[in-house]
Amino acid sequence: MSWFVRTFGSTLGRKLLMALTGIFLILFLVVHLAGNLQLLIPDGGKSFNIYAETMGNNTFIQIVSKVNFALILLHIIVAIILTRYNSKARPVSYENFNGNANSTWSSRNMGVLGSVIFIFIAIHLSNFWWVFKYGEVPTTTLENGTAVKNYYAVVNEGFSQLWIVGIYVLSMVFLAFHLAHGFQSAFQTLGLNHKKYTPAIKAVGKWFAILVPIGFAIIPIYMYFNNIS
Protein backbone atom coordinates (compact mmCIF):
# COMPACT_ATOMS: atom_id res chain seq x y z
CA MET A 1 0.00 0.00 0.00
CA SER A 2 1.32 3.44 -0.80
CA TRP A 3 1.60 6.12 1.88
CA PHE A 4 -1.21 7.95 0.13
CA VAL A 5 -3.69 5.09 0.38
CA ARG A 6 -2.60 4.42 3.96
CA THR A 7 -3.10 8.06 4.93
CA PHE A 8 -6.68 8.13 3.68
CA GLY A 9 -7.30 4.71 5.22
CA SER A 10 -6.34 5.99 8.67
CA THR A 11 -8.97 7.24 11.10
CA LEU A 12 -7.77 10.81 10.61
CA GLY A 13 -7.54 10.47 6.83
CA ARG A 14 -11.12 9.20 6.61
CA LYS A 15 -12.27 12.08 8.78
CA LEU A 16 -10.49 14.46 6.43
CA LEU A 17 -12.48 13.00 3.53
CA MET A 18 -15.72 13.44 5.51
CA ALA A 19 -14.91 17.04 6.30
CA LEU A 20 -13.83 18.01 2.76
CA THR A 21 -16.81 16.33 1.09
CA GLY A 22 -19.10 17.74 3.80
CA ILE A 23 -17.90 21.29 3.17
CA PHE A 24 -18.33 20.82 -0.57
CA LEU A 25 -21.91 19.62 0.05
CA ILE A 26 -22.52 22.67 2.24
CA LEU A 27 -21.42 24.93 -0.62
CA PHE A 28 -23.62 22.94 -2.97
CA LEU A 29 -26.60 23.54 -0.67
CA VAL A 30 -26.07 27.32 -0.91
CA VAL A 31 -26.01 27.30 -4.71
CA HIS A 32 -28.89 24.84 -4.94
CA LEU A 33 -31.04 26.92 -2.60
CA ALA A 34 -30.26 30.18 -4.40
CA GLY A 35 -31.36 28.62 -7.69
CA ASN A 36 -34.48 26.99 -6.29
CA LEU A 37 -35.76 30.08 -4.51
CA GLN A 38 -36.62 31.32 -8.02
CA LEU A 39 -39.58 28.96 -7.81
CA LEU A 40 -41.11 31.52 -5.47
CA ILE A 41 -41.05 34.31 -8.09
CA PRO A 42 -44.67 34.80 -9.18
CA ASP A 43 -44.04 34.75 -12.95
CA GLY A 44 -45.58 31.40 -13.78
CA GLY A 45 -42.19 29.71 -13.61
CA LYS A 46 -40.44 31.76 -16.31
CA SER A 47 -37.30 32.62 -14.29
CA PHE A 48 -36.99 29.08 -12.99
CA ASN A 49 -37.36 27.54 -16.44
CA ILE A 50 -34.70 29.82 -17.91
CA TYR A 51 -32.42 29.06 -14.97
CA ALA A 52 -32.91 25.28 -15.24
CA GLU A 53 -32.44 25.33 -19.00
CA THR A 54 -29.23 27.40 -18.73
CA MET A 55 -27.83 25.13 -16.01
CA GLY A 56 -28.65 22.05 -18.10
CA ASN A 57 -26.83 23.39 -21.15
CA ASN A 58 -23.77 24.75 -19.39
CA THR A 59 -20.80 22.37 -19.65
CA PHE A 60 -19.10 23.76 -16.54
CA ILE A 61 -22.26 23.32 -14.46
CA GLN A 62 -22.67 19.82 -15.82
CA ILE A 63 -19.12 18.92 -14.76
CA VAL A 64 -19.68 20.41 -11.30
CA SER A 65 -22.88 18.41 -11.09
CA LYS A 66 -21.02 15.16 -11.86
CA VAL A 67 -18.37 16.06 -9.26
CA ASN A 68 -21.18 16.74 -6.81
CA PHE A 69 -22.69 13.29 -7.36
CA ALA A 70 -19.26 11.70 -6.93
CA LEU A 71 -18.58 13.58 -3.70
CA ILE A 72 -22.00 12.75 -2.20
CA LEU A 73 -21.20 9.13 -2.99
CA LEU A 74 -17.76 9.45 -1.39
CA HIS A 75 -19.27 11.14 1.69
CA ILE A 76 -21.73 8.25 2.01
CA ILE A 77 -19.18 5.48 1.41
CA VAL A 78 -16.70 6.90 3.95
CA ALA A 79 -19.61 7.51 6.37
CA ILE A 80 -20.58 3.84 6.18
CA ILE A 81 -16.95 2.69 6.59
CA LEU A 82 -16.43 4.99 9.60
CA THR A 83 -19.73 4.21 11.30
CA ARG A 84 -19.07 0.47 11.06
CA TYR A 85 -15.45 0.88 12.19
CA ASN A 86 -16.52 3.00 15.15
CA SER A 87 -19.20 0.61 16.33
CA LYS A 88 -16.63 -2.21 16.26
CA ALA A 89 -14.36 -0.23 18.59
CA ARG A 90 -16.78 -1.01 21.44
CA PRO A 91 -17.70 -4.70 21.07
CA VAL A 92 -19.49 -4.87 24.46
CA SER A 93 -21.80 -1.94 25.08
CA TYR A 94 -22.73 -0.30 28.38
CA GLU A 95 -25.84 -1.27 30.32
CA ASN A 96 -26.19 2.38 31.20
CA PHE A 97 -24.83 5.04 28.83
CA ASN A 98 -25.79 8.65 29.48
CA GLY A 99 -24.66 10.35 26.28
CA ASN A 100 -26.90 13.38 26.84
CA ALA A 101 -24.73 14.33 29.82
CA ASN A 102 -21.73 15.08 27.64
CA SER A 103 -22.71 15.48 23.97
CA THR A 104 -25.54 16.52 21.66
CA TRP A 105 -27.95 13.99 20.24
CA SER A 106 -27.17 15.00 16.66
CA SER A 107 -23.43 14.54 17.13
CA ARG A 108 -24.06 10.96 18.27
CA ASN A 109 -26.48 10.18 15.45
CA MET A 110 -24.85 11.54 12.30
CA GLY A 111 -25.20 8.13 10.65
CA VAL A 112 -28.96 7.98 11.32
CA LEU A 113 -29.45 11.58 10.19
CA GLY A 114 -27.33 10.99 7.08
CA SER A 115 -29.24 7.84 6.18
CA VAL A 116 -32.54 9.73 6.24
CA ILE A 117 -30.96 12.45 4.08
CA PHE A 118 -29.77 9.73 1.69
CA ILE A 119 -33.29 8.32 1.35
CA PHE A 120 -34.54 11.83 0.76
CA ILE A 121 -31.92 12.46 -1.93
CA ALA A 122 -33.03 9.27 -3.71
CA ILE A 123 -36.70 10.31 -3.58
CA HIS A 124 -35.83 13.85 -4.63
CA LEU A 125 -33.77 12.73 -7.63
CA SER A 126 -36.46 10.35 -8.85
CA ASN A 127 -39.14 13.04 -8.41
CA PHE A 128 -37.45 15.75 -10.41
CA TRP A 129 -33.95 15.14 -11.75
CA TRP A 130 -34.86 11.82 -13.36
CA VAL A 131 -38.09 13.23 -14.80
CA PHE A 132 -36.31 16.34 -16.15
CA LYS A 133 -33.67 14.20 -17.82
CA TYR A 134 -35.51 11.12 -19.00
CA GLY A 135 -39.23 11.65 -18.35
CA GLU A 136 -41.89 13.39 -20.38
CA VAL A 137 -41.81 17.08 -19.62
CA PRO A 138 -44.34 19.49 -21.20
CA THR A 139 -42.79 22.37 -23.14
CA THR A 140 -43.42 26.06 -22.84
CA THR A 141 -42.46 28.94 -25.12
CA LEU A 142 -40.34 31.79 -23.87
CA GLU A 143 -40.92 35.41 -24.95
CA ASN A 144 -38.15 35.18 -27.55
CA GLY A 145 -39.96 32.24 -29.14
CA THR A 146 -37.68 29.37 -28.04
CA ALA A 147 -39.41 26.31 -26.69
CA VAL A 148 -38.02 24.96 -23.40
CA LYS A 149 -39.06 22.15 -21.07
CA ASN A 150 -41.50 23.41 -18.48
CA TYR A 151 -39.54 22.29 -15.38
CA TYR A 152 -41.69 24.55 -13.23
CA ALA A 153 -44.82 22.60 -14.15
CA VAL A 154 -43.23 19.32 -13.00
CA VAL A 155 -42.23 20.82 -9.66
CA ASN A 156 -45.59 22.50 -9.25
CA GLU A 157 -47.38 19.22 -9.96
CA GLY A 158 -45.20 17.41 -7.40
CA PHE A 159 -45.75 19.98 -4.69
CA SER A 160 -49.51 19.94 -5.15
CA GLN A 161 -49.48 16.58 -3.35
CA LEU A 162 -49.54 16.96 0.40
CA TRP A 163 -47.57 13.78 1.15
CA ILE A 164 -44.67 14.89 -1.05
CA VAL A 165 -44.67 18.28 0.68
CA GLY A 166 -44.65 16.42 4.00
CA ILE A 167 -41.64 14.28 3.04
CA TYR A 168 -39.69 17.34 1.91
CA VAL A 169 -40.39 19.38 5.01
CA LEU A 170 -39.64 16.49 7.37
CA SER A 171 -36.38 15.68 5.56
CA MET A 172 -35.23 19.26 6.05
CA VAL A 173 -35.55 18.78 9.81
CA PHE A 174 -33.08 15.90 9.55
CA LEU A 175 -30.79 17.99 7.35
CA ALA A 176 -30.92 20.75 9.97
CA PHE A 177 -29.72 18.42 12.71
CA HIS A 178 -27.02 16.94 10.45
CA LEU A 179 -25.74 20.44 9.72
CA ALA A 180 -26.08 21.60 13.33
CA HIS A 181 -23.28 19.22 14.22
CA GLY A 182 -21.61 18.79 10.83
CA PHE A 183 -20.88 22.42 9.97
CA GLN A 184 -18.66 23.20 12.95
CA SER A 185 -17.37 19.63 13.14
CA ALA A 186 -15.85 19.88 9.67
CA PHE A 187 -13.71 22.84 10.72
CA GLN A 188 -12.55 21.04 13.86
CA THR A 189 -11.58 18.04 11.71
CA LEU A 190 -9.55 20.30 9.43
CA GLY A 191 -7.68 21.45 12.52
CA LEU A 192 -9.31 24.85 12.63
CA ASN A 193 -9.97 25.41 16.31
CA HIS A 194 -8.97 28.86 17.42
CA LYS A 195 -10.09 31.16 20.20
CA LYS A 196 -10.77 33.95 17.72
CA TYR A 197 -12.51 32.05 14.94
CA THR A 198 -14.24 29.03 16.48
CA PRO A 199 -17.02 31.03 18.19
CA ALA A 200 -17.78 32.64 14.81
CA ILE A 201 -17.73 29.29 13.01
CA LYS A 202 -20.12 27.86 15.60
CA ALA A 203 -22.49 30.83 15.29
CA VAL A 204 -22.49 30.75 11.49
CA GLY A 205 -22.98 26.97 11.60
CA LYS A 206 -25.97 27.28 13.89
CA TRP A 207 -27.68 29.87 11.72
CA PHE A 208 -26.79 27.98 8.55
CA ALA A 209 -28.36 24.82 10.00
CA ILE A 210 -31.54 26.76 10.78
CA LEU A 211 -31.91 29.06 7.77
CA VAL A 212 -30.90 26.82 4.86
CA PRO A 213 -33.31 23.96 5.68
CA ILE A 214 -36.05 26.54 6.32
CA GLY A 215 -35.27 28.09 2.93
CA PHE A 216 -35.68 24.72 1.23
CA ALA A 217 -38.81 23.83 3.21
CA ILE A 218 -40.56 27.11 2.33
CA ILE A 219 -40.61 26.17 -1.38
CA PRO A 220 -42.92 23.10 -1.22
CA ILE A 221 -45.08 24.74 1.47
CA TYR A 222 -45.51 27.94 -0.57
CA MET A 223 -46.24 26.06 -3.78
CA TYR A 224 -48.76 23.80 -2.07
CA PHE A 225 -50.77 26.69 -0.68
CA ASN A 226 -50.40 28.62 -3.93
CA ASN A 227 -51.99 25.68 -5.72
CA ILE A 228 -55.01 25.30 -3.45
CA SER A 229 -55.79 29.01 -3.33
Next chain:
Amino acid sequence: MNLTLKVWRQKNQNDKGKMETYQVSDISPDMSFLEMMDVLNEQLIKEDIEPVHFDHDCREGICGMCSMHINGRPHGPQQAVTTCQLHMRSFKDGDTITIEPWRAGAFPVVKDLVVDRTSFDRIIQAGGYVSVNTGGVPDANEIPIPKSVADEAFNSATCIGCGACVAACKNASAMLFTSAKIAQLAMLPQGKTEAKTRAEKMVAQMDAEGFGACTNTGACSAECPKEISLENIARMNREYFSAKAKSENTDM
Protein backbone atom coordinates in the same frame (compact mmCIF):
# COMPACT_ATOMS: atom_id res chain seq x y z
CA MET B 1 -27.19 6.50 53.17
CA ASN B 2 -28.58 3.19 51.92
CA LEU B 3 -27.79 2.34 48.33
CA THR B 4 -28.47 -0.36 45.75
CA LEU B 5 -25.38 -1.09 43.64
CA LYS B 6 -25.50 -2.84 40.29
CA VAL B 7 -21.93 -3.90 39.65
CA TRP B 8 -20.33 -5.63 36.66
CA ARG B 9 -18.82 -8.94 37.76
CA GLN B 10 -16.53 -10.86 35.42
CA LYS B 11 -14.17 -13.61 36.56
CA ASN B 12 -11.53 -13.18 33.85
CA GLN B 13 -10.95 -12.08 30.25
CA ASN B 14 -12.81 -15.07 28.83
CA ASP B 15 -15.80 -14.96 31.16
CA LYS B 16 -18.96 -13.41 29.73
CA GLY B 17 -19.68 -11.44 32.89
CA LYS B 18 -22.94 -9.98 34.21
CA MET B 19 -24.39 -7.30 36.45
CA GLU B 20 -24.88 -8.25 40.12
CA THR B 21 -26.98 -6.33 42.62
CA TYR B 22 -25.72 -5.54 46.13
CA GLN B 23 -27.09 -3.46 49.01
CA VAL B 24 -24.90 -1.22 51.14
CA SER B 25 -26.12 0.67 54.20
CA ASP B 26 -24.87 3.41 56.55
CA ILE B 27 -22.73 5.02 53.87
CA SER B 28 -21.47 8.45 54.94
CA PRO B 29 -21.97 11.26 52.41
CA ASP B 30 -18.39 12.31 53.18
CA MET B 31 -16.94 9.05 51.88
CA SER B 32 -15.30 8.99 48.51
CA PHE B 33 -16.78 6.63 45.95
CA LEU B 34 -13.82 4.28 46.35
CA GLU B 35 -14.29 4.24 50.15
CA MET B 36 -17.87 3.22 49.54
CA MET B 37 -16.52 0.39 47.34
CA ASP B 38 -14.20 -0.60 50.20
CA VAL B 39 -17.24 -0.86 52.50
CA LEU B 40 -18.97 -3.04 49.89
CA ASN B 41 -15.90 -5.27 49.64
CA GLU B 42 -15.56 -5.71 53.43
CA GLN B 43 -19.18 -6.73 53.49
CA LEU B 44 -18.64 -9.20 50.59
CA ILE B 45 -15.58 -10.71 52.31
CA LYS B 46 -17.65 -11.29 55.47
CA GLU B 47 -20.31 -12.97 53.33
CA ASP B 48 -17.58 -15.12 51.75
CA ILE B 49 -18.15 -13.60 48.33
CA GLU B 50 -15.17 -12.55 46.21
CA PRO B 51 -14.68 -8.77 46.56
CA VAL B 52 -15.16 -6.50 43.55
CA HIS B 53 -11.85 -5.86 41.83
CA PHE B 54 -11.23 -2.28 40.80
CA ASP B 55 -8.20 -0.18 39.88
CA HIS B 56 -6.97 2.60 42.17
CA ASP B 57 -3.70 3.93 43.48
CA CYS B 58 -3.22 7.54 44.60
CA ARG B 59 -6.82 8.24 45.60
CA GLU B 60 -6.19 11.94 45.08
CA GLY B 61 -6.87 12.42 41.40
CA ILE B 62 -3.35 12.32 40.00
CA CYS B 63 -2.50 8.77 38.96
CA GLY B 64 -5.39 8.04 36.62
CA MET B 65 -5.83 4.46 37.80
CA CYS B 66 -9.38 4.60 39.16
CA SER B 67 -11.83 4.02 36.35
CA MET B 68 -15.50 2.97 36.75
CA HIS B 69 -18.39 3.99 34.53
CA ILE B 70 -20.91 5.22 37.10
CA ASN B 71 -24.58 5.74 36.20
CA GLY B 72 -23.74 5.93 32.52
CA ARG B 73 -20.79 8.32 32.83
CA PRO B 74 -17.04 7.85 33.30
CA HIS B 75 -16.06 8.87 36.85
CA GLY B 76 -19.74 9.49 37.67
CA PRO B 77 -21.92 12.59 37.68
CA GLN B 78 -19.37 15.28 38.61
CA GLN B 79 -17.40 17.33 36.10
CA ALA B 80 -13.59 17.38 36.16
CA VAL B 81 -13.07 14.77 38.87
CA THR B 82 -11.80 11.22 39.01
CA THR B 83 -13.75 8.47 40.79
CA CYS B 84 -11.51 8.75 43.85
CA GLN B 85 -12.42 12.46 44.06
CA LEU B 86 -16.14 11.76 43.73
CA HIS B 87 -17.99 11.90 47.04
CA MET B 88 -21.11 10.08 48.10
CA ARG B 89 -22.83 13.43 48.71
CA SER B 90 -23.29 13.49 44.92
CA PHE B 91 -25.88 10.72 45.43
CA LYS B 92 -29.13 10.49 47.36
CA ASP B 93 -30.23 8.03 49.99
CA GLY B 94 -32.04 5.14 48.29
CA ASP B 95 -30.32 5.64 44.90
CA THR B 96 -29.54 2.77 42.59
CA ILE B 97 -26.04 3.14 41.14
CA THR B 98 -24.77 1.18 38.14
CA ILE B 99 -21.02 0.56 38.07
CA GLU B 100 -19.38 -0.77 34.91
CA PRO B 101 -15.84 -1.04 33.58
CA TRP B 102 -14.58 1.18 30.72
CA ARG B 103 -15.95 -0.37 27.54
CA ALA B 104 -13.62 -0.47 24.55
CA GLY B 105 -12.17 -3.21 22.40
CA ALA B 106 -8.74 -1.73 23.10
CA PHE B 107 -9.41 -1.86 26.88
CA PRO B 108 -10.25 -5.54 27.49
CA VAL B 109 -11.72 -6.34 30.90
CA VAL B 110 -9.19 -8.19 33.08
CA LYS B 111 -11.55 -8.81 35.99
CA ASP B 112 -14.70 -7.08 37.25
CA LEU B 113 -14.04 -3.34 36.88
CA VAL B 114 -10.34 -3.66 36.02
CA VAL B 115 -9.48 -3.07 32.37
CA ASP B 116 -6.16 -3.44 30.58
CA ARG B 117 -5.05 0.03 29.49
CA THR B 118 -1.61 -0.95 28.15
CA SER B 119 -2.83 0.09 24.68
CA PHE B 120 -2.30 3.67 25.98
CA ASP B 121 1.27 2.79 26.96
CA ARG B 122 1.95 1.47 23.47
CA ILE B 123 0.65 4.72 21.93
CA ILE B 124 3.08 6.69 24.13
CA GLN B 125 5.90 4.25 23.31
CA ALA B 126 5.27 4.85 19.62
CA GLY B 127 6.41 8.48 19.89
CA GLY B 128 5.18 10.27 22.98
CA TYR B 129 8.65 11.24 24.14
CA VAL B 130 11.59 13.50 23.33
CA SER B 131 14.82 11.72 22.37
CA VAL B 132 17.79 13.13 24.22
CA ASN B 133 21.44 12.24 24.28
CA THR B 134 22.77 11.71 27.76
CA GLY B 135 25.29 14.25 28.95
CA GLY B 136 25.45 17.26 31.15
CA VAL B 137 22.23 18.73 32.48
CA PRO B 138 21.30 21.76 30.35
CA ASP B 139 21.29 25.10 32.12
CA ALA B 140 17.96 26.36 33.36
CA ASN B 141 16.33 28.81 30.95
CA GLU B 142 18.82 27.88 28.24
CA ILE B 143 15.93 27.40 25.85
CA PRO B 144 13.58 30.37 26.03
CA ILE B 145 9.91 29.36 25.99
CA PRO B 146 7.20 32.03 26.17
CA LYS B 147 5.03 31.73 29.27
CA SER B 148 1.83 31.39 27.20
CA VAL B 149 3.32 28.46 25.26
CA ALA B 150 4.60 26.83 28.43
CA ASP B 151 1.16 27.18 30.01
CA GLU B 152 -0.63 25.68 27.03
CA ALA B 153 1.81 22.80 26.79
CA PHE B 154 1.40 22.25 30.52
CA ASN B 155 -2.38 22.09 30.16
CA SER B 156 -1.96 19.31 27.61
CA ALA B 157 0.59 17.61 29.86
CA THR B 158 -1.90 17.33 32.72
CA CYS B 159 -3.50 14.28 31.06
CA ILE B 160 -3.26 11.42 33.56
CA GLY B 161 -3.99 8.67 31.03
CA CYS B 162 -7.12 7.52 32.83
CA GLY B 163 -9.04 6.60 29.68
CA ALA B 164 -12.28 8.39 30.57
CA CYS B 165 -12.15 10.01 27.13
CA VAL B 166 -12.28 6.58 25.48
CA ALA B 167 -14.96 5.39 27.91
CA ALA B 168 -17.19 8.41 27.20
CA CYS B 169 -16.79 8.42 23.42
CA LYS B 170 -19.51 6.67 21.45
CA ASN B 171 -16.70 5.46 19.15
CA ALA B 172 -14.31 4.46 21.97
CA SER B 173 -11.86 6.85 20.35
CA ALA B 174 -8.53 7.71 21.94
CA MET B 175 -8.08 10.97 20.06
CA LEU B 176 -8.13 13.21 23.14
CA PHE B 177 -5.47 11.19 24.95
CA THR B 178 -3.25 10.83 21.88
CA SER B 179 -3.67 14.45 20.86
CA ALA B 180 -2.81 15.77 24.32
CA LYS B 181 0.66 14.23 24.09
CA ILE B 182 1.19 15.14 20.43
CA ALA B 183 0.12 18.74 21.15
CA GLN B 184 2.16 19.10 24.33
CA LEU B 185 5.39 18.05 22.65
CA ALA B 186 4.70 19.85 19.36
CA MET B 187 4.37 23.16 21.20
CA LEU B 188 7.75 22.96 22.92
CA PRO B 189 11.10 23.51 21.19
CA GLN B 190 12.45 20.25 22.59
CA GLY B 191 9.61 18.31 21.00
CA LYS B 192 9.38 20.12 17.67
CA THR B 193 12.29 18.24 16.07
CA GLU B 194 10.41 14.95 16.16
CA ALA B 195 6.92 16.40 15.72
CA LYS B 196 6.28 14.91 12.27
CA THR B 197 7.33 11.33 12.95
CA ARG B 198 5.66 11.49 16.35
CA ALA B 199 2.27 12.45 14.89
CA GLU B 200 2.52 9.76 12.22
CA LYS B 201 3.63 6.99 14.57
CA MET B 202 1.29 7.74 17.46
CA VAL B 203 -1.77 7.98 15.21
CA ALA B 204 -0.76 4.74 13.44
CA GLN B 205 -0.43 3.00 16.82
CA MET B 206 -3.75 4.41 18.02
CA ASP B 207 -5.41 2.95 14.90
CA ALA B 208 -3.57 -0.36 15.29
CA GLU B 209 -4.93 -0.72 18.83
CA GLY B 210 -8.47 -0.57 17.47
CA PHE B 211 -9.67 2.71 19.00
CA GLY B 212 -12.46 4.34 16.99
CA ALA B 213 -12.33 7.51 14.90
CA CYS B 214 -13.47 10.92 16.09
CA THR B 215 -16.96 12.31 15.40
CA ASN B 216 -16.21 15.50 17.32
CA THR B 217 -19.04 14.87 19.77
CA GLY B 218 -16.93 16.46 22.52
CA ALA B 219 -17.92 13.80 25.08
CA CYS B 220 -14.23 13.11 25.82
CA SER B 221 -13.40 16.63 26.85
CA ALA B 222 -16.65 17.04 28.80
CA GLU B 223 -15.84 13.94 30.87
CA CYS B 224 -12.07 14.42 31.16
CA PRO B 225 -11.05 14.85 34.81
CA LYS B 226 -8.28 17.22 33.69
CA GLU B 227 -10.50 19.11 31.23
CA ILE B 228 -8.16 18.50 28.28
CA SER B 229 -9.65 20.63 25.50
CA LEU B 230 -10.71 19.76 21.97
CA GLU B 231 -8.10 22.21 20.69
CA ASN B 232 -5.63 19.39 21.25
CA ILE B 233 -7.45 17.21 18.72
CA ALA B 234 -7.50 20.04 16.19
CA ARG B 235 -3.77 20.52 16.73
CA MET B 236 -3.14 16.80 16.30
CA ASN B 237 -5.08 16.88 13.02
CA ARG B 238 -2.96 19.80 11.78
CA GLU B 239 0.24 18.06 12.86
CA TYR B 240 -0.81 14.78 11.27
CA PHE B 241 -2.00 16.19 7.95
CA SER B 242 1.06 18.39 7.54
CA ALA B 243 3.33 15.50 8.55
CA LYS B 244 1.66 13.28 5.97
CA ALA B 245 2.03 15.94 3.29
CA LYS B 246 5.64 16.87 4.08
CA SER B 247 7.47 14.04 5.81
CA GLU B 248 9.94 11.92 3.85
CA ASN B 249 8.45 8.87 5.46
CA THR B 250 6.89 6.81 2.64
CA ASP B 251 6.32 3.59 4.56
CA MET B 252 3.72 4.82 7.04
